[in-house]
């Protein structure tokens with residue numbers, strides 16, 4: 001490892017210049033700006049480090065795939081990343097132009113620096129370092145770089161299903177999102193799923209005067225309010241029959257992992273809330289990682305503007321997201337949700353399903369987690385935190401469920417990477433420690 005790390009140190013400036021070229025190339029998937037050009041540029045980077053690559057079409061933006069077989073290796077690693085970025089607006093809030101990468105305060109600033117070109121490029125340079133310093137890779141390697149993550153990975157699933165043999169591997173490794181505060185490296189083993197629905201209550205065919213017509217006209221805002229009140233009890237526990245049926249109890253090793261994650265009460269005080277001393281870190285972590293949730297995202301009906309308007313609305317809508325944990329199935333939960341509405345006498349409400357993700361988790365005792373932790377320890381020189389599951393949702397299950405391989409995520413961007421926002425960044429050390437971590441991971445993965 002020492003020689004590989006020395007190679008990384010000896011090539012810092014060139015690695016940065018190459019990353020900057022990638023960051024200068026816009027690749028805004030939502031606006032189809034520069035995406036195809038960026039795919040070609042990325043392919044040329046893979047070819048240049050010795051990983052033959054191709055740009056593969058999908059129904060949307062292309063996938064960049066590269067593969068290098070290594071003589072004598074027995075394990076195959078699939079590295080996933082995405083080269084598309086979010087639109088840079090609002091432009092006036094950037095301290096330096098989004099597509100002109102700049103180094104300030106030990107960080108690289110620019111759109112894609114953290115999410116995800118900077119992190120993805122660390123993998124590419126790691127392969128170069130291993131090949132140059134150690135002459136061969138310890139594993140067979142496949143790169144899968146997507147161009148549509150920022151628009152919901154809408155063609156990734158069909159791409160994976162159509163290319164199972166090409167993509168087959170023993171595990172999937174990726175680096176996305178931010179590290180824990182204080183540059184604490186993390187090994188993330190899963191995500192919650194979600195199910196997003198919109199519930200609509202309808203009354204008359206238009207808003208009416210609440211005084212004159214109130215007695216004749218049903219009020220959909222009340223109808224919706226009564227329905228929403230049936231969904232949880234006052235503590236927030238979902239009341240939908242069977243909602244918790246498939247939730248797995250936490251294991252001892254999961255409990256131990258939660259106890260090690262530092263909890264910053266500032267998360268609450270910063271939001272103007274008072275932390276409850278009876279509820280420490282493990283209380284919150286269990287809820288955000290191992291418990292499902294029923295959340296009202298938005299409520300709209302009638303008049304919400306300034307002053308008085310005595311109106312009886314004709315429609316009321318609620319948007320609801322249900323966070324799901326392993327082994328909940330969004331199809332099953334949707335069926336239970338609609339059955340709940342019928343059984344409680346709300347069969348007249350329209351319930352529209354707007355989207356869903358399966359929950360996904362690689363077990364905390366899986367050797368892949370230990371391999372990633374050993375790699376992060378070498379690359380960052382710090383003991384990493386094991387995060388069993390993120391509270392949010394992403395298509396992790398495409399890998400764990402569709403391709404059937406364990407997946408681990410080791411973020412290289414800082415917790416304040418400003419992804420999707422102005423002044424996106426990655427720390428210089430996050431990038432270089434990331435290069436080393438990926439290089440170390442390839443060696444750890446060979447032992448799996």
Ligand SMILES: [Zn+2]
Pocket residue numbers: 086115150419420
């Ligand atoms: Zn993103």
